[in-house]
Amino acid sequence: MKLIRFGAEGNEKPGVQLENGTKIDVSAFGLDYNETFFGNNGIEKLTNWLKENQDSCSVISEGTRLGVPLTRPSKIVCVGLNYAQHAAEAGMEIPKEPVLFFKSTTALVGPNDEVIIPKNSEKTDWEVELAIVIGKKASYVEEADAFDHIAGYVLHNDVSERAFQIERSGQWCKGKGCDTFAPVGPFIATKDEIKNPNNLNLWLKVNGEMMQNSNTSDFIFNVQHVVSHISQFMTLLPGDIISTGTPFGVGLGLKPPVYLKEGDIMELGIEGLGTSKQVCKNYKA
Structure with missing residues (x-):
């Protein structure tokens, strides 16, 4: 479904x-x-x-806006540096355990809504990611039982402001939680529709140019490991989102780096999870 x-x-x-x-x-x-x-x-x-x-049930007319395919969850937990090639392009060592950070739930927007480049931003970047939707309360879950706690999967663009994230003091959340920085959807595919979430093609284009084109088989920590690991530190509630990290090809990793500007168009997709499209706009008070 x-x-x-x-x-x-x-x-x-x-x-x-x-x-x-x-x-x-x-x-x-x-x-x-x-x-x-x-x-x-x-x-x-x-x-x-x-x-x-x-x-x-009435049919929804073509062109009707799609929103975030679930109501605001209690939290969005993200995994950083979870693809081997992405860790390499970022110049960082492969982590020994999942790198975790939170993304603000106020960043959530629909799959085709505008992405707003924040005030004073110079380094807004793109990140196509597979996200997990929790379906059953999870606390101290074993890897073998992880799939029992998953409702489904959804496409997520983990938009990031690299200067806020890396060059300012503190944690990554400042560069991850800006308004509109979590376009999600178009739909949640229930887990029965995705036979193997650890082997899905995913891609992202900017202005028609392919920037990211990879497969979740490049995960350092697979879906069941990530769910189990996070549940050792916090209770995951039904509807919570876990975003599993992005593959290589982000703007930060290019030489020289390339960042988003007003008018840029991001298109992205994951096998079995549809596609989304966001136009970038500058912040206006």
Whole structure:
């Protein structure tokens, strides 16, 4: 199943994208895609509800805005330097355990919304990433049980301001949590749709030029390791997002580095998780 949310910002409704690409409104089901939904077998209940109610669901018109495909989660946990080639281009050693940081939930925007280059930014960068959506409360989870705690997967652009992230004192969060820095979607694919999340092609283009083109098989720490590892340090709640890191090809790693400017267009995708597109705009007060 592919879960979507649609409508104007702040007034999104839950929907489903069918196998033929048609999008339908499932707001009559009575639950949005939130912690309660994911934590109480919502996917299974929605599947059963659709067997009897799908024909009465209205079709969403083409061109309708897609929002973030879940309500604001309790947290977005990210893994840094999780691709061997990306660690190399960043000039950093391969980490001995996952490098963790948080991304602000206020950074979340829909898959095709604008990305705002922050005030005083000079080094805004792109990062295509596979993100995990938690489906069951996870605390001290063993790797062997990690998939039992996953609801599905979603495409994420972990937009980053490198000067804020690296050149200013403190932690990475300053360069990761700016408004609009987490375009997510177009849909959450439930885990049954993605046979092996550790072997998915992913790519990103800027102004039509391929910048990132890799596969999650280059993970240093795979999906089940990441879920288990994070759960040793914090409880993951249903609906929480884990972003698993980006492959090589970011602007920071180019020689000379290249960063985003107003009017630039990012297009990205992951096998089985669709595509998204964001236009960059400068911050305006």
